[in-house]
Amino acid sequence: MLRAARGQQQAQATKRSWNVVVFSVGGIKLAARTEDVGGVSPWTESIPVPSRTPFVQAMLKRDNYLMPVYDLATRLSRKLQGDPLLCLVARHADGPMAICIDADVPSLETVDAAAIRPNISRDIETLGSVTIGGDDVAIVALQRLGRLGQDLI
Amino acid sequence: MSLRGHQKSTHLLVETASFLVVRLGGSYLALPADGVRGVLTQEETGNEQAVTVAGTLYQPVDLAQLLSLVADLSGPEMRTVLYSKGHSHGAIRVEQVVGLTDVERKNCLPLPPQFQRDERNWFGGMMLYQDLLVLIVNPSWALGELAEVVRVAVGERQRMAAAGPLAVGGSC
Secondary structure, three states, rough: HHHHHHHHHHHHHHHHHHEEEEEEEOOOEEEEHHEEEEEEEEHHHHHHOOOOOOOEEEEEEEEEEEEEEOOOHHHHOOOOOOOEEEEEEEOOOOOEEEEEEOOOEEEEEEHHHHHEEEOOOOOOOOOEEEEEEOEEEEEHHHHOOHHHHHOHH | HHHHHHHHHHHOOOOOOEEEEEEEEEEEEEHHHHHHHEEEEEHHHOOOOOOEEEOOOEEEOOOOHHHHOOOOOOOOOOEEEEEEOOEEEEEEEEEOOEEEEEEEHHHHHHOOOOOOOOOOHHHEEEEHHHHHHHEEEEEHHHHHOOHHHHOOOHHHHHHHHHHHOOOOOOOO
């Protein structure tokens, strides 16, 4: 009984907090749930692909692995900052997707789930927003990134 | 031990598709080789856009414009690829013919499902050739046989997504 109660407490504690990766695109701080991030590495030149899908117009080759690139900076009308730029791999519902982000190395944060506010912005797919270091940071829904953009264009 | 058995096992191992790899702007494209009827130089085609060879009229196909690619078709390596698919015949001008290659079908990959619009009709898939990303052009679309083009169903996209972008081969 005691063990079960402890387990429930731990589960509740886990639900009460989210682990997020905080990164920036064009100086805008954004966050994503750690489980939605496949990794961060130096950005390499992408390969343009003729496409009419908004913000999906290139591929990235890593060894023998190819993945589509999502141009989040263009979607947010921002210019990427710093050098060398970094590549954040999003665990998108349709498969891994590369996003070019600023050179600032992302950080890991734990946020209280109760502190996450619903985000009514239609600029980008989010899971809400939270205050981190005094900044209002949107938690990007990487798994469904691009779905809202499809409707807007 | 029989010769017949030996031949059978060999055929099972090799299942390939042949492609003519060309360059247009910064993009490398592959045309299924079974439709290629010839490759002509600028001198051979002259200034004519349409080309008649062996009694067949090949109508000009501006693939660069169709794909919104910026291509320089005035260079010395420019070639006109004569291509046939069914009853359609096209003269496709490209910046460069890179080469002819046989690709194991398992190495032909579907376009990732994140590409969701017209490009799914433009390209039948993609592959790596000499470390380059090459997009496999759908010749039915390029030659205007749009009626033959079957759009990828939602269910198919979901199947591809579940398998991952490189897990599914055989897109050629």
